[in-house]
Amino acid sequence: xxxxxxxxxxxxxxxxxxxxxxxxxxxxxxxxxxxxxxxxxxxxxxxxxxxxxxxxxxxxxxxxxxxxxxxxxxxxxxxxxxxxxxxxxxxxxxxxxxxxxxxxxxx
Amino acid sequence: xxxxxxxxxxxxxxxxxxxxxxxxxxxxxxxxxxxxxxxxxxxxxxxxxxxxxxxxxxxxxxxxxxxxxxxxxxxxxxxxxxxxxxxxxxxxxxxxxxxxxxxxxxxxxxxxxxxxxxxxxxxxxx
Numbered sequence: 001x002x003x004x005x006x007x008x009x010x011x012x013x014x015x016x017x018x019x020x021x022x023x024x025x026x027x028x029x030x031x032x033x034x035x036x037x038x039x040x041x042x043x044x045x046x047x048x049x050x051x052x053x054x055x056x057x058x059x060x061x062x063x064x065x066x067x068x069x070x071x072x073x074x075x076x077x078x079x080x081x082x083x084x085x086x087x088x089x090x091x092x093x094x095x096x097x098x099x100x101x102x103x104x105x106x107x
Numbered sequence: 108x109x110x111x112x113x114x115x116x117x118x119x120x121x122x123x124x125x126x127x128x129x130x131x132x133x134x135x136x137x138x139x140x141x142x143x144x145x146x147x148x149x150x151x152x153x154x155x156x157x158x159x160x161x162x163x164x165x166x167x168x169x170x171x172x173x174x175x176x177x178x179x180x181x182x183x184x185x186x187x188x189x190x191x192x193x194x195x196x197x198x199x200x201x202x203x204x205x206x207x208x209x210x211x212x213x214x215x216x217x218x219x220x221x222x223x224x225x226x227x228x229x230x231x232x233x
Contacts, residue, residue, distance in 0.1 A: 001172075032218055034218070034220075036220075042226075043111035043205055043223035043224065043225060043226050044154070044205075044220075044223060045209075045223070046219055046220060046221045049217070049218075049219040049221075055221060056221075085156060086137075089154075089218075089220075090218075091217075091218020091219060091221065092218070094169065094171075095156050095171040095172065095173075096156040096218060097156070098153055098154035098155070099153075100153050101153065
């Protein structure tokens with residue numbers, strides 16, 4: 001199965017700052033990659049699919065890029081509601097697999 | 108709007124069967140525009156996709172290799188819900204279990220999960 005590795009594990013960012021999260025796949029997933037946000041006690045929420053397409057209702061400050069094995073989620077101008085854990089997920093192969101997450105915390 | 112509502116026990120004894128249900132409102136379990144999935148999350152294994160069911164002329168199921176021998180997903184069209192049964196559970200199966208939707212076209216299903224249930228914490232313990 002494809003292993004998804006996210007870095008860093010924790011990212012400290014000031015409100016209004018910029019967060020750059022990385023996700024690496026153990027083999028190419030082309031653009032078959034999604035990003036999710038999860039807050040404590042809640043289910044994950046889809047942010048990005050197709051590596052760069054925002055899901056319905058997702059603000060433009062969230063952007064995704066990359067293809068192949070290297071991907072980035074950028075959150076520009078972090079709002080208070082953006083402090084959460086973020087996961088990447090590949091869907092080129094079965095089983096679908098997720099990264100271990102990056103926690104974005106307030107600096 | 109479409110909602111997924113999970114139900115089921117939060118405590119299961121080792122070697123017994125874990126059973127959860129996901130009730131769908133606003134969509135149909137037999138819709139050919141969705142696949143219905145189970146995903147779990149634990150501290151040790153992270154987010155783990157377990158399996159899915161979907162209907163396109165007939166019912167299809169897919170399971171993750173890690174649980175394939177122990178897991179069954181069934182759809183109940185009369186109640187518009189789908190269920191998960193995981194046999195012979197051990198403490199390693201302790202996790203928050205989620206149901207989730209992947210949308211489908213007439214020819215394939217998307218790989219991402221755009222709608223999730225609220226999650227059910229299931230603890231395997233005697």
